[in-house]
Amino acid sequence: MSTFQAPKGTYDLIPPDSAKFLAVREAISAPLKSSGYGYIETPGFEDVELFARGVGESTDIVTKEMYAFETKGGDRLALRPEGTASVLRAALEANLHRLGNLPVKLWYSGSYYRYERPQKGRYRHFSQVGAEAIGAEDPALDAELIILADQAYRSLGLSRFRILLNSLGDKECRPVYRDALQDFLRGLDLDEDTRRRIEINPLRVLDDKRPEVQKQLVGAPMLRDYLCDACKAYHEEVRVLLTAAGVAFEDDEKLVRGLDYYTRTTFEFVHDGLGSQSAVGGGGRYDGLSEMIGGPALPSVGWALGVDRTVLALEAEGIELELPATTSVFAVPLGEEARRVLFALVTELRRAGVATDFSYGGKGLKGAMKSANRSGARYTLVAGERDLAEGVVQLKDMESGEQSPVALTAVLDELRARLA
Numbered sequence: 001m002s003t004f005q006a007p008k009g010t011y012d013l014i015p016p017d018s019a020k021f022l023a024v025r026e027a028i029s030a031p032l033k034s035s036g037y038g039y040i041e042t043p044g045f046e047d048v049e050l051f052a053r054g055v056g057e058s059t060d061i062v063t064k065e066m067y068a069f070e071t072k073g074g075d076r077l078a079l080r081p082e083g084t085a086s087v088l089r090a091a092l093e094a095n096l097h098r099l100g101n102l103p104v105k106l107w108y109s110g111s112y113y114r115y116e117r118p119q120k121g122r123y124r125h126f127s128q129v130g131a132e133a134i135g136a137e138d139p140a141l142d143a144e145l146i147i148l149a150d151q152a153y154r155s156l157g158l159s160r161f162r163i164l165l166n167s168l169g170d171k172e173c174r175p176v177y178r179d180a181l182q183d184f185l186r187g188l189d190l191d192e193d194t195r196r197r198i199e200i201n202p203l204r205v206l207d208d209k210r211p212e213v214q215k216q217l218v219g220a221p222m223l224r225d226y227l228c229d230a231c232k233a234y235h236e237e238v239r240v241l242l243t244a245a246g247v248a249f250e251d252d253e254k255l256v257r258g259l260d261y262y263t264r265t266t267f268e269f270v271h272d273g274l275g276s277q278s279a280v281g282g283g284g285r286y287d288g289l290s291e292m293i294g295g296p297a298l299p300s301v302g303w304a305l306g307v308d309r310t311v312l313a314l315e316a317e318g319i320e321l322e323l324p325a326t327t328s329v330f331a332v333p334l335g336e337e338a339r340r341v342l343f344a345l346v347t348e349l350r351r352a353g354v355a356t357d358f359s360y361g362g363k364g365l366k367g368a369m370k371s372a373n374r375s376g377a378r379y380t381l382v383a384g385e386r387d388l389a390e391g392v393v394q395l396k397d398m399e400s401g402e403q404s405p406v407a408l409t410a411v412l413d414e415l416r417a418r419l420a
C-alpha cells in the first residue's frame, strides 16, 4: 500500500519535540514584546515582483529558490522566501510610517519557503522569528536588535554562538567599492558562472567557499577601506554601544549576506556546533528597500532568527529546556457512572483554568494510570462506584504516590491550593 510522506526538504513537528519549537519561538519573541515591538502577520505568498525587486534579481533566493507560480486568475505569486519585504510592504500599505511614530517596530513568526538543496539544518520549509524597525537611522536601533537577539539566545541557555558584524556601506561609498572590486575580480582566473556573478553581484564572489577561489582573493580590495566617513562613524557607534552592553562580536569584513537590500550594518549569528549550516540568524540595515518597492525613503533595520536551527543548536549544546508539563490533573473514571461524573468535573476544572485531561476509551485502571503518567500530570483523580456513593474522588499525588479521598464539591479548591 502506498502512503504519503512529507515533501522533500520538509519535516513535521510532532509532540513531544514540537513543544521545543514553541518554546524557542516564545523565547525569541519575549525580548521583542517587552521592547516595544508589535506583532505583525502577513500572507504566506506575495506578488513575485515584491521579492524580485526587494530581495534582488541577482540573489540565489530569487533566481533559484523561489516557489513562484501563476494562479488560476493569472496573478504571478511566490511563497515568501523571507519576511522583510512583506513586512515593509504591509507597513507601507497600512501607512504605519505616516502615523508620526517612527521607528515602527514590528515582530513576526512564521513559515518561509526556499527551494534549496536539503540537508541537515537546510530545509525547503522552515520557520523564522523576525523583527523589523522601520523608519529610523540610529545606531542605537541596530545595537538594540543585536542585543535582543543575544538576550534571546542566552535565555535559552545557548553560549556557543558568535556574532559576526560588518558594514556594507551606503549608496555613496558602496558603488565606488563595487567598481574597484569588479576591476580586481575581472583579472582573476575564474569559471564562467563566477565571471557572470562578477558583473551582477561581485560582493557575493568574496563569499565563495572554494579554496581555489579563496586563494585568488588574497589582496582583493576590502570594503572597509572604501567606507565613507558617515558610514564609518555610524558603524563605530554601533560597535561602541554593543561593547558597552557587554555583547561580544567579531568584525567580519567578508560577511556579505545573501539578500541585496542591505546597507551599512550587517550581522550574522553563527553557532559552532552546527557544521556547514551554521547561521542561526542574520540581519542588518536596509535603508534603500522602501524606495526599491515604491515607498518613500525609510531607513530600517531588522533580523530573522531561524527556529529550526536554533533547536538544532540546543541539541548541539546538549540543552534540555525545562518545559513544564502542560497537564496538571488527569482524571481516571472506573465505570459508566464515574465517567459521567468525572467528565463533568474535568469540564469544571478546565473552566476554572486548571489544565486537566481525561482517560478516554474506557480503559481499565492499569492502562488509564499509564496515560496519567505519560501526561506528566502532578495529580490524578480516580473514582469508582464506591467513591461516588460516598461523594468523593481519590486524589493521588503522582510525585509522592500519596492518595486521599476528597469530597467532589471540594476538589476544585483543593487542587487550586495544591497547585498554587
Ligand code: HAM
Pocket: 081, 082, 083, 084, 114, 116, 121, 122, 123, 124, 125, 126, 127, 128, 130, 131, 132, 258, 259, 279, 280, 281, 282, 283, 284, 285, 286, 301, 302, 303, 304, 305, 306, 307, 308, 309
Ligand atoms: P536570512 O539570513 O536569509 O535572512 O535568514 C535568516 C535565518 O533563517 C538564517 O540565519 C537561518 O537560521 C534561517 N534559514 C534561512 N534559510 C533556511 C533554510 N533553508 N532552512 C532552515 N533555516 C533557514 C533573512 O531572511 C532576512 N529577511 C533577515 C532580515 C530581517 N534582515 C533584515 N530584517
